[in-house]
Amino acid sequence: xxxxxxxxxxxxxxxxxxLLTLIGTLAPNWRQVSLIPNxxxxxxxxxxxxxxxxxxxxxxxxxxxxxxELGYFEKVPVRAAQGxxxxxxxxxxxxxxxxxxxxxxxxxxxxxxxxxxxGLVLLLSGLLSLxxxxxxxxxxWVLPAPADSTLVVGYSVVLSYLGSCLEILGGLALAxxxxxxxxx
Numbered sequence: 341x342x343x344x345x346x347x348x349x350x351x352x353x354x355x356x357x358x359l360l361t362l363i364g365t366l367a368p369n370w371r372q373v374s375l376i377p378n379x380x381x382x383x384x385x386x387x388x389x390x391x392x393x394x395x396x397x398x399x400x401x402x403x404x405x406x407x408x409e410l411g412y413f414e415k416v417p418v419r420a421a422q423g424x425x426x427x428x429x430x431x432x433x434x435x436x437x438x439x440x441x442x443x444x445x446x447x448x449x450x451x452x453x454x455x456x457x458x459g460l461v462l463l464l465s466g467l468l469s470l471x472x473x474x475x476x477x478x479x480x481w482v483l484p485a486p487a488d489s490t491l492v493v494g495y496s497v498v499l500s501y502l503g504s505c506l507e508i509l510g511g512l513a514l515a516x517x518x519x520x521x522x523x524x
Contacts, residue, residue, distance in 0.1 A: 346516040347443045347455055353510030354439070354462050358432045360503030361469045365425040368393050368404060369494035370476055376489045387412055387483075388496060389421040389472075410484035417479045421472035425500070431465035432507060439514055452517040459514025466507030473500040 368388030376383060382397035385406070392412070393404040412418060435458050442454030476483075477497055485491055 343443060343450060344517070346513045347439075347450060350455075350459060350462070350510040350512075350514035351436075351439060351443060353506045353513065354432065354436055357466065357503040357506030357508075357510060358429065358436070360499045360506065361425070361432065362429060362503075364473070364496045364498075364500030364503055365389070365429065367494075367496045367499070369496045370421075370473075371480060371483070371497075372492045372494050373485050374490045374492070376486050386494060388494075389418055389425065410486075412484050415479075415483050417472070417475045417483065421476060424468050424472045428465045428469035428504075428507075431461055431468065435459075435461035435465055435511070442517070443514075450517070455514050455517035459511045459517060461511070462507055463511030463515060466504050466509075466511055469500060469507065470504035473497045473504070 366388075368391040369386045370389060371387045373385040373387065374383070375381065376385065380396065384395050384397060386393045386395065391404050392406040392408060393402055394406055395402040408414075438461060439455060439458035442451045442456075442458050444450040477493060480493060481491055
């Protein structure tokens with residue numbers, strides 16, 4: 341028997357989602373703060389969930405590990421992202437290991453129940469990694485920033501959204517394996 345298409349789709353989408361979520365978690369660009377009063381016009385602060393960087397646009401001088409003078413890292417959406425994003429990454433890895441055992445590559449038949457369980461784990465990990473960027477985007481203008489500065493969503497939030505969606509779709513595709521069990 342050939343490997344079902346839904347399983348192949350799940351095994352392609354979930355590692356792609358894992359990679360995007362990993363980059364979104366580690367990169368320090370969840371929010372960009374520009375046009376900061378009493379600072380050079382070309383200075384941009386990049387705020388992530390682990391680090392803050394400042395960059396001069398004219399010279400591309402970048403300095404990370406900036407001091408958190410405004411209490412940015414103490415805010416609940418940032419703290420929640422610091423907990424949920426790594427948890428999601430671990431669950432995704434676990435789900436991919438279970439999926440590899442369930443989707444037969446070395447056996448005659450796939451293990452549909454194991455692949456379905458992997459799909460549920462991957463679906464859960466996708467939902468866990470969807471909460472932080474959603475909450476962060478909702479609270480973007482409430483999080484501490486210098487008065488009268490310009491705030492923009494960073495690429496890490498976008499990558500986290502995309503990774504979450506790919507994990508959810510891949511998890512749903514693998515969860516369709518339960519359908520085979522119901523037919524029997």
